[in-house]
Amino acid sequence: MTVQEPHDTIRRRVFSGVQPSGDPQLGNYIGAFKQWVENQDAKENFFCIVDLHAITVDFDPDALRRQTRELAAILFACGIDPDKSTLFVQSHVTTHAEGCWILNCVTPVSWLERMTQYKDKSTGQESVSTGLLDYPVLMAGDILMYSAHEVPVGDDQRQHVELTRDIGGRFNRLFGETFVLPEAIIPEVGGRVMGLNDPNVKMSKSYSHIRGHAVRLLDEPKEIQRSIMRAVTDSGNEILFSEDPEKAGVNNLLGIYKVITDKAERDVERDFADARGYGDLKRRVAEVVIEELRPIRERYYELMDDVAELDRLMAVGADQAREVSEPKLEEMKHRVGFVLPG
Numbered sequence: 001m002t003v004q005e006p007h008d009t010i011r012r013r014v015f016s017g018v019q020p021s022g023d024p025q026l027g028n029y030i031g032a033f034k035q036w037v038e039n040q041d042a043k044e045n046f047f048c049i050v051d052l053h054a055i056t057v058d059f060d061p062d063a064l065r066r067q068t069r070e071l072a073a074i075l076f077a078c079g080i081d082p083d084k085s086t087l088f089v090q091s092h093v094t095t096h097a098e099g100c101w102i103l104n105c106v107t108p109v110s111w112l113e114r115m116t117q118y119k120d121k122s123t124g125q126e127s128v129s130t131g132l133l134d135y136p137v138l139m140a141g142d143i144l145m146y147s148a149h150e151v152p153v154g155d156d157q158r159q160h161v162e163l164t165r166d167i168g169g170r171f172n173r174l175f176g177e178t179f180v181l182p183e184a185i186i187p188e189v190g191g192r193v194m195g196l197n198d199p200n201v202k203m204s205k206s207y208s209h210i211r212g213h214a215v216r217l218l219d220e221p222k223e224i225q226r227s228i229m230r231a232v233t234d235s236g237n238e239i240l241f242s243e244d245p246e247k248a249g250v251n252n253l254l255g256i257y258k259v260i261t262d263k264a265e266r267d268v269e270r271d272f273a274d275a276r277g278y279g280d281l282k283r284r285v286a287e288v289v290i291e292e293l294r295p296i297r298e299r300y301y302e303l304m305d306d307v308a309e310l311d312r313l314m315a316v317g318a319d320q321a322r323e324v325s326e327p328k329l330e331e332m333k334h335r336v337g338f339v340l341p342g
């Protein structure tokens with residue numbers, strides 16, 4: 001058996017995922033969704049709503065069901081086109097859970113205990129699920145079973161993609177060439193959008209209920225303006241990109257503005273050369289964010305009006321995903337010596 005190559009030999013294949021774990025926020029959009037949409041023509045794409053990952057920490061079943069549909073609608077509203085990309089829900093395609101089991105058996109526990117996200121999410125918890133520790137193996141299977149070359153993610157997921165290469169590489173060495181080893185594609189700016197209330201902490205869905213932490217993608221213009229106007233900055237007045245931790249708040253706002261306007265750093269700084277203090281900076285950042293999110297919010301409500309159509313699109317995506325991942329799972333089973341059913 002040979003490594004199953006992507007169907008499309010010219011375009012590179014992409015796999016990326018997002019958890020239906022809360023209100024999607026501007027960091028998800030800038031670090032992931034925006035580039036997913038922009039690369040739809042150039043790449044062959046698989047985008048996954050990773051509900052199996054979302055149950056690794058405390059969750060509410062009703063909220064999970066609601067958030068899964070909402071996230072699908074948000075992604076379509078952002079511009080994911082079902083004629084160009086495959087968008088599907090992870091639990092609809094059982095190869096993910098099965099593939100994870102096989103990969104579990106080639107992954108040393110010590111590799112998982114080193115993961116920063118595991119340490120962050122488990123610290124201070126009374127009880128931690130086995131699923132949380134196993135999260136990166138499930139993610140490795142998600143990516144490897146699609147023979148993806150690229151995984152566009154925010155900086156927080158870089159370590160998990162590196163682990164995916166380690167797990168895939170170990171399987172290849174033990175059982176023969178099976179997997180394409182992927183690379184993480186992280187945006188130069190916007191790979192880590194920081195919290196507006198604390199520019200030292202990553203903007204996160206899980207904290208998006210905290211007032212002033214995040215811009216949620218479905219926030220009304222007034223709410224967006226309020227959150228950005230309240231953003232923590234510093235006591236200075238220089239509006240320049242900077243690595244100085246003291247200036248992290250201003251740097252974060254400039255980064256958001258840069259990605260949304262698609263301008264060079266030099267031009268962004270020039271845009272603010274006439275600004276009178278951080279109030280002006282915040283006002284203009286709020287304006288571009290509001291205009292970027294306005295059509296997404298409008299399209300989202302149209303899509304949520306027809307849930308049956310949304311469910312149909314998710315079923316089509318799952319069929320397409322199965323077509324690719326099922327043969328790879330069969331190949332994995334054959335490699336490890338399982339007798340395949342006749």
Ligand code: AQP
Nearest residue numbers: 019021027028031032153154191192193203204205206
């Ligand atoms: N602040 C961020 N800046 C840039 N990229 C980000 N991403 C998340 N936050 C930022 C990217 O969004 C994609 C989907 O993320 P996820 O749902 O898989 O989980 P996450 O990385 O853990 O994102 P959150 O928002 O922080 O979710 P919760 O709070 O549920 O854990 C990924 O590509 C991620 O890098």
